[in-house]
Amino acid sequence: MSDHAAQTILAEATGHARAGRYDDARRALADLADLGEDAEALDLLARIHTQQGDLAAADDCWARVQALDTGHTGASEGRRRIHRIWSGTRNGSARSIGVGVAVLILVGAGAVAGQALMSEPEDRPADQGVADELDRLAGAVDALEPEAAPETESTEDTEAALQTAQQALVDPRWTAEIQGRSIAVTFDDSLFPDGGTDLPDSGDDLLADAAARIGSLEGASVTVVGHTNDIPTGDGSRYEDNTELGLARALAAAESLAAAGELQLPEIHIATSGDDDPPYPNNTEADRRRNQTVTLTVTLA
Incomplete structure (x- = not known):
């Protein structure tokens, strides 16, 4: 090869x-x-x-x-x-x-x-x-137990299911974009304070609304990906680096999604990209603030 x-x-x-x-x-x-x-x-x-x-x-x-x-x-x-x-x-x-x-x-x-x-x-x-x-x-x-292999279906059926799910996820507070065989949900505003992992009430409410939309989709699971901007964690931070900070944010958001009661516990996974692959470019202060967030990857069974 x-x-x-x-x-x-x-x-x-x-x-x-x-x-x-x-x-x-x-x-x-x-x-x-x-x-x-x-x-x-x-x-x-x-x-x-x-x-x-x-x-x-x-x-x-x-x-x-x-x-x-x-x-x-x-x-x-x-x-x-x-x-x-x-x-x-x-x-x-x-x-x-x-x-x-x-x-x-x-x-x-x-x-x-x-x-x-x-x-x-x-x-x-x-x-x-x-x-x-x-x-x-x-x-x-x-x-964690290994996941069972999903049943295969036609490309046409998969695309139709993704398009239906995308329409169900439409909301002015976030974008829902089909990426491959999943849907990426990107929030318009930041969820977390600078360097922190505590969700304000507005963040909990936003995630509860997202959980309700995702929970209405048959066979849906979600991976919560934690993000940061490109500013390293400082000496006074609880977190060694942005990878660790992103993971803590994903955990906080996953707990908020689960608390909303719309998603079953095995349907929530967490991941971190730290300061790699941010939702927004780190070239303005406004976008750096927006990168204090998580994104959601919604996958259908």
């Missing part, structure tokens, strides 16, 4: 994974003849296994990445985090989360390897609140 063909397949698999189509992503990666010798593909496959709750398979993939590239940051960080989850579970410190979420660390549009994985601070102690949140997330990942 040529390098160009392999990169095309890898890009296709990455697109599926970012849209929440993990089984499609795995099928695309299976077309790589030299999957076992491709560190980037194995790294992506490890992240997909993590999202689907198969941490043992993820750890195995990252071990194979390390055998190919001993300095691979994503693999070492991924395995460290998995072993931390296992250790926390054995010690009873990993707690169940309030919503049935799965955690996926999203990478930037042009990257596959693990620059977006969260790292622990080396020169200052971790804030206990952040540690508690990470333990809660760890419990959610550890408890």
Whole structure:
């Protein structure tokens, strides 16, 4: 297989994974003849296994990445985090989360390897609140069961269902755009204060309305993706970096969606892109404020 063909397949698999189509992503990666010798593909496959709750398979993939590239940051960080989850579970410190979420660390549009994985601070102690949140997330990942493969349907039926769902999601406070086999919901205004994760009442109300729309769609699930602007977290922040801040925002928004009562718990997943791939360009103060938010990726069964 040529390098160009392999990169095309890898890009296709990455697109599926970012849209929440993990089984499609795995099928695309299976077309790589030299999957076992491709560190980037194995790294992506490890992240997909993590999202689907198969941490043992993820750890195995990252071990194979390390055998190919001993300095691979994503693999070492991924395995460290998995072993931390296992250790926390054995010690009873990993707690169940309030919503049935799965955690996926999203990478930037042009990257596959693990620059977006969260790292622990080396020169200052971790804030206990952040540690508690990470333990809660760890419990959610550890408890997650792999998702069943969806039944296939015709392209025509899929497009019609997506168009119907898009129309049901139309609202002047956000945009709903079909992207591949899912619908991306982008809010017009910011949901969170600068550097923070506390939702104001207006944010809770907005998410409750979004939950009602999504909950009315048959077979719909939603991935909540946390975002930040391009300003790094400061020394006084509870969060080590924008990846971690984005994850905390996704968690807060997911809890708000679940509290609205319109979505079943297994239908909500969370992810973070940190300051990668923001909804709006970070070239004005107004758009930087708007990037203090989450986006919603709605997928139909």
